[in-house]
Amino acid sequence: EAQVTQNPRYLITVTGKKLTVTCSQNMNHEYMSWYRQDPGLGLRQIYYSMNVEVTDKGDVPEGYKVSRKEKRNFPLILESPSPNQTSLYFCASSFVGGGNTGELFFGEGSRLTVL
């Protein structure tokens, strides 16, 4: 089954404790992206990657890191989480960059709470 898998789905952590949210896709997509969803703000892009070893900042990259060592994986790293990073996070992938009828496939989301 074609899918984007995120882990963990739910996480409560404390300020400053490094964490990683993993994302894996089995569709051989070149493009992968991370978004955060906050009430009243919609989805905002954190980082994206056009292919292996190619990553770029989105609209809200501060406090986050990513890596793309393999095509299928695109982990999101919070080196020192803060309460303002409490949010619902989505990973997405596609064959092209979301344009030209490229359909973004989303994971089920990871709800992160930073105390």
Add this chain to the structure above:
Amino acid sequence: GEDVEQSLFLSVREGDSSVINCTYTDSSSTYLYWYKQEPGAGLQLLTYIFSNMDMKQDQRLTVLLNKKDKHLSLRIADTQTGDSAIYFCAETNTDKLIFGTGTRLQVFP
């Protein structure tokens, strides 16, 4: 910069039509999209329209595009309780999607 706006809530009776509206600012957008987010799930592409089209119909869904006013709408005919979800419009002209804030559609019996 690019901005996509939607009203936050819409409530309709089952069987009625729903119309969800969206305005965008980037006149060079080549594609405009509607995504649906069901409770506890990620977003799924519902439909899209190319910028040189005025209308696209797909079963119960009708997308209208007014490029002059930069206005996009999604009409759902015969709305069902299963249509209750958050609907996001999105625009793109390069390699990223700009999402709106989402409209929460509530369908009541």
